[in-house]
Amino acid sequence: MKKHNFNAGPSVLADEVIENAAKAVLDFNGSGLSLLSISHRSKDFDAVMAEADALFRELLHIPDNYKIFYIGGGASTMFYEVPANFLGKKAGYVNTGVWSKKAIKEAKRYGEVEILATSEDRNFTYIPKGFAIPSDLDYLHITSNNTIYGTEYHEDLTSPVPLIADMSSDILSRPVDVTKYAMIYGGAQKNLAPAGVVFAIIREDMLDKQVRDLPTMVSFRTHVENNSMFNTPPVFPIYVLKETLKWLKSIGGVEEIYRRNQEKAQLLYDEIDRNPLFRGTVEKQDRSLMNICFVMADGYEELAPEFLEYTKAHDIVGIKGHRLVGGFRASCYNALKKESVEVLVKCMRDFAEKYAK
Template identity: 65%
Template sequence: MKKHNFSAGPCILAPQVIENTANAVRDLNGIGLSLIEISHRTKYFEPIMEEAQKNFKELIGAPDNYHVLFLGGGASLQFAMVPFNLMEKKAGYIETGVWAKKAIKEAKLFGEVEVLASSADSNFSYFPKNINIPSDLDYVHITTNNTIYGTEIHHDIDCPVTLVADMSSDIMSRPVDVTKYGMIYGGAQKNLGPAGVTFVLIREDILGKVSRQIPTMLDYRTHIKEGSMFNTPPVFAIYAVNETLKWMKQMGGVEKMYELNKAKAQLLYDEIDRNPMFMGTAEKESRSLMNICFVMAPEYKEKEAEFLEFAKSQGMEGLKGHRLVGGFRASTYNALPIESVKALIDCMREFEKKNA
């Protein structure tokens, strides 16, 4: 039976990315050595790192004064590295879910944090609007897509100070105006590759402005200077990221990804809104294109476990909602084919026929 992978992450990757990476693990480009046993400081890996950085900048449309870093530690380490490098006195944060709250907690270790807006009042079911941003902040931090609650901001906000964005779960899913951001970062394991590497896109001029001493390993300037090879980088994950970037270019780039993502999300949201057994959990204007969250309608609540079991029997994987919210979550990242969304819709309609 064909499997349809709706996992929130690590998540589905394009078949050619998996095949090419698996081949490289066996033998990298016919050199007689595996990707995972070569030195990172050789003619074998250095071109891969350079190509990945080049492809990333090209796809996202980053100007020359931005640097691409591939680091360890996940987005969770960035929650501390961002304020360590950028906060002198005070920063603004927009609270839109669990990951934003974690970022706020870390930032408070380095200075004053002003929560500029929050959707906690409705269990993070919307992305705040009309946010007032003071001009005396060192930076503003946003989480553009909220995997647990299925909300997303669909535009690049105008910000009078440096804007920092955690785009872990919607990077390369839609076009962004990079020039509106001082920094974009995230874990790769949603749209870019497997777990194990973190991407950072950063404008050089925002660095070197804090008075504190920064440990060498936690200083972005260290990694810029050393080309992400100050220490041994996660070579396997970076190789897979580069294969994903090459696949995206072949597919037509970020614009094409956006077109496909909108089509997938529209199909599934339309079915959620039509089907009396299900209901969406996010405000319609804030609905995510990447993580589509829904629950059973109140009168069918007792059918939740039964639907999950039925869906799994039909090849649907990774549909269970996050433990904090329950229900269902269909993650429709770039590599998920529209056929999988259609198969899920068929599954929902079949379940409706049996139960409604």
């Protein structure tokens, strides 16, 4: 019996992606070798890298003056590599939660960090808007989707300085105007691949803005100039990433997955808003399509453990909220099927019929 996987990450991948990856682990491309033991410098894997690049460009409409590279690690690696490359005097950061705060902590090692806006005053339940962006910043950094709190930017910012975004948890879930960003990066383990690889999309002119002499592996120029092959890249996650991009193209691309994501989120948010046992936790205009957070309504808090057990009995996994906020979090990443959301909604309705006063 398949589970309804709402885990926040590593998260659900499309069935056909997992099936193709499993076949490749046994025999990659008819080579008689496992994907886990091929040379990353073989022609077969060169083709994987080239296809991933071409699909990424097609799906996100990435212009020619942007480069794509893949390196091992997670977005947390990028938290220090971004300022190491680009923070000379001062950078601006928007603080929208735990991951923003971690990025800010790392950036302070390299120069002055100005917090241009924060939503910490209301426990990160909204996205700050209308803040001033000084023109003397080396760059502005944002976290586009906040997995723990369930908030998300729904429009691309216009910035007078280079805009860098951590899009770990909403990449390819909605249309994005790449030209508004100097760099987009993220861990792949939400919408793209298993954990272990970071993708980066970087405007070429940023490679000339490196502000200090860096260890070879920390310099972004190293990975661009060597086509992600300066050292052995994470072969298996990159292959799965390529298969995920193929799957996304096959269903209609970013426009179609955005429609599906909106439909799934609306279904669940509507139930949260109408059900007397539950309430949402963030401002409605900033609700995330990817991570839908909610708690028991006032007077029903003691039912939370029982509801969690009730969902487990219906093959729902991964909806326990982060320890910092409690409650529940249903992560509805690209590959999560609408049917899984419908099962969760039915559980909420049935539970309310049993316990609503």
